[in-house]
Amino acid sequence: MRVPASVRPTGSLFADPRIRWGGGLVGAVWLIGILGGLTGLTEWPALVVYVIGGLGVAVILGRTQGWATLGVTKANLRGATLWGGGIGVGLMLLDWINTFFYYRGGGAPMEAMETILVGMGFLYLFPVLVLAEEFLWRGVLLFGLRDSGVNAHLTVGLTTLFYALNHLFVAPVPLFERWLMVGMALPIGVIGGYLVLRTRNVWAAVWLHGLSLVAMVADIFIIPGLARG
Numbered sequence: 663m664r665v666p667a668s669v670r671p672t673g674s675l676f677a678d679p680r681i682r683w684g685g686g687l688v689g690a691v692w693l694i695g696i697l698g699g700l701t702g703l704t705e706w707p708a709l710v711v712y713v714i715g716g717l718g719v720a721v722i723l724g725r726t727q728g729w730a731t732l733g734v735t736k737a738n739l740r741g742a743t744l745w746g747g748g749i750g751v752g753l754m755l756l757d758w759i760n761t762f763f764y765y766r767g768g769g770a771p772m773e774a775m776e777t778i779l780v781g782m783g784f785l786y787l788f789p790v791l792v793l794a795e796e797f798l799w800r801g802v803l804l805f806g807l808r809d810s811g812v813n814a815h816l817t818v819g820l821t822t823l824f825y826a827l828n829h830l831f832v833a834p835v836p837l838f839e840r841w842l843m844v845g846m847a848l849p850i851g852v853i854g855g856y857l858v859l860r861t862r863n864v865w866a867a868v869w870l871h872g873l874s875l876v877a878m879v880a881d882i883f884i885i886p887g888l889a890r891g
Contacts (some may be wrong), residue, residue, distance in 0.1 A: 679726075681814050
C-alpha cells in the first residue's frame with residue numbers, strides 16, 4: 663500500500679494527521695467524560711462525541727489521505743473476513759461459556775446496560791458504534807502509530823490499553839459494569855489489532871468486534887435464563 667507523503671514518517675509522531683486527529687478526539691472525549699461525571703451530567707455527552715467524532719474523523723481522513731491509510735480497503739478483504747469472523751465466532755462461544763458459569767455462580771446482571779439497550783432502544787445502533795470504534799482505534803490510530811515507525815507490539819498494546827480504558831469515560835452505566843466492559847474490550851483490542859496489522863484491513867477487526875457485541879446481547883438476554891433455569 664502506498665502511503666501518501668503527508669502521513670509518512672517524519673521523525674515526529676504528531677506530524678501524522680491520524681495521530682493528531684485521533685488523539686485529539688480521544689483527549690476531548692475523556693475530558694467531556696470526566697466533566698460529565700463530576701457535574702452529574704453522566705457520560706452521555708462524551709459517548710455522543712465519541713461515536714460521531716470517530717466516524718467524522720475517519721471520513722475526513724479517508725477523503726483527504728485515502729481510505730487505504732485507515733485500512734478501509736478491498737485489498738485482502740476475503741482474508742480479513744475469514745480471520746475476523748472465524749476468531750470472532752470462537753471468542754463468542756468462549757464468552758457464552760464463561761458468562762454461563764458467571765451467572766451460575768451468582769454473578770450480578772448488567773441491569774443498566776439492559777435498560778439502555780432495550781428500554782432506550784439503543785440495541786439497533788450497535789453497528790454504528792462498532793464502525794466508529796474500529797475506524798478510530800484500529801484504523802486511524804493503529805495505522806497512524808505503525809506507519810509512524812512505532813513497534814508493532816507496542817502499537818497494539820497502546821491502542822488496546824486506551825481503547826479499553828475509554829469505556830470508563832463514555833459508558834453511561836455504573837462503575838462495576840464499566841469495568842466488565844473494560845475486561846471484554848481487552849481481547850478485542852489485542853486480537854483485532856494483530857489481525858489488522860496482519861491483513862492491513864480494518865474489516866477484520868470490524869467482524870471480530872461485531873460478533874463480540876452479538877455475544878454480549880446473548881450475555882444479557884439469553885445466558886442468565888439458561889444459567890438459572
